[in-house]
Amino acid sequence: MRPELLDRMLSLLPQQGTRPELAQMLDMLHDYPRRGGKGVRSELLLLSAQAHGVQPGSPEWEQALWLAAALELFQNWVLIHDDIADDSEERRGRPALHRLHGIPLALNAGDALHAYMWAAVARADVPGALDEFLTMIHRTAEGQHLDLYWVEHGEWNLQEEDYLEMVRLKTGFYTVVTPLRLGALAASRTPHPEFTGAGLALGTAFQIRDDVLNLTGDPVKYGKEIGGDLAEGKRTLVTLHWLAHAGETQRHVFLDQMRRARPDKSPEVLDDILQWFRASGSVDYAQAYADAEAQRGLELLHCALEEAGTQSAALIRVVETLAQREA
Template identity: 70%
Template sequence: MRPDLLKRVEALLPGTHQRPEVQLLYRMMRDYPQRGGKGVRSELLLLSAQAHGVQPGSAAWESALWLATALELFQNWVLIHDDIADDSEDRRGQPALHRLHGMPLALNAGDALHAYMWAAVQQAGVPGAFSEVLDMIHRTAEGQHVDLAWVEHREWQLHPDDYLEMVRLKTGYYTVVVPLRLGAVVAGRTPDPRFEAAGVALGAAFQIRDDVLNLIGDAALYGKEIGGDLLEGKRTLIVLHWLDHAPADQRATFLAQMARTRSDKDPQQILTLLEWLRESGSVQYAQEVANRLGDEGLTLLSAALAGLPGQDAAGQILTLAEQLTRREA
């Protein structure tokens, strides 16, 4: 997160309270924002605002900074809830919030951050911003619900297209589509309709890369546990493609482990499953899909940005979008 946005987060959140329990809440609300993060979504918003003609230092730029702050708060309260839902161990190289303080307190801290996200939107004072952020939450919740429902219902009769439909909702809108649209809105412009198709393609490519890194990434750079998706029973593009082609005995072993809770899974069996996935062609398949979606998204995005006044910022958006779809950490 940019230092100036973190300062806004810190200024917006309450600081001290005489009751130690409430003081703990305030500290927990600051925890994930203070851990850092790449700040990709807020950066896309600010670059989009500049591409649409907003000048740094202007009143519109001040509004853009508040909307970027709102995106950072959104990202952090969603991560708190996501970690609870997945029972994750780590976040950004440290124990997840619910691991430190228990699920009820972490859930409440996420709820509180959600409220302050809307305070940041209010500070921006941009007509149309409220509906954009609301739509972002709706789409993200829909995608998250599909993802969680598969786990809850132990659903494995799925295929790669099911995954892509889910991830376009869960990741595409809040990662790319809405940041780009908010940049246009804060400039007083109508967002280009091509932002949606470009953003869902780029967001899906970004998430697929994340799934790949969860299997083969460097834990120190990735910031989450390697293989965590298997422990959490995540339906990823890699796994669904592998299941379509796996030998019957390997498939049976996999499904037997996935029928268990995270704590009941056999660590040695999970390591074996990791090796099967890494040695298969499914990782390469997922990378190829990410490349294709990334190329499609970049082509659409380039066309949408071509006529905007801030071409330097437009070029930076394309560079950042390409980095997202080719990420190695």
């Protein structure tokens, strides 16, 4: 993430508390933003703004920077809530906020960051940005609801298309669609209609690769525990493809573990299941699906940017890296 974005985010937050308990709250508000992150979404927004004609240093660039800061604040409060909902152990290489301070305090910190996100949107003062953020939050919450509902109700009678619908809602909008559209709005341009289709395809590819990395990635580069999605009972393309082809014995073992709360799952059995996934061909299947979605999304994005008459080389390079991520 660009250093000026972190400075901008932190400038919105209170800098000191009037008593020790509130000083702790301020430390919590600063925690996830200071842990860093790739800043992929804010970078897409800024590159989209430049592709639509915004020059660094201009008043429009200043507006784009505030929108990018708002997007990063969105990412941080959502991650705090997501880690609580998933009972995650780690975030960006350190214990999740609720592991350090407990669920009630972490939830409150996430709520506070949510409010400061709107402060950044207000600072940007870009026509149409408010509606874009509302749409993004609604779509992301719908996708999160599907994800959590299936876990809460032990639902495994799902098809691959169920997962793909959830991912388009939960990941596609806030990862790619909204950054592209906000960049255009910062330039006082109407976002191209194909940004939605391109962004949903690219966001799907991004999430599938993230699911695969959770099973096979380097823990240091990935920033979260390997196998955490399995321990949390996440529905992924890998899992659903494997379930559709697994033998009865392995399927029974898997579903028995998934019926248990995370602390009651057997680490040894989960490790066996992880090896089954890797040996089954389901990981390769998911990677191939992500490749196809990435290619489709890039083709749609190329067409949209060409029709808009934008200088898009830098944006395309970042999107290609996003679509082909390996960490």
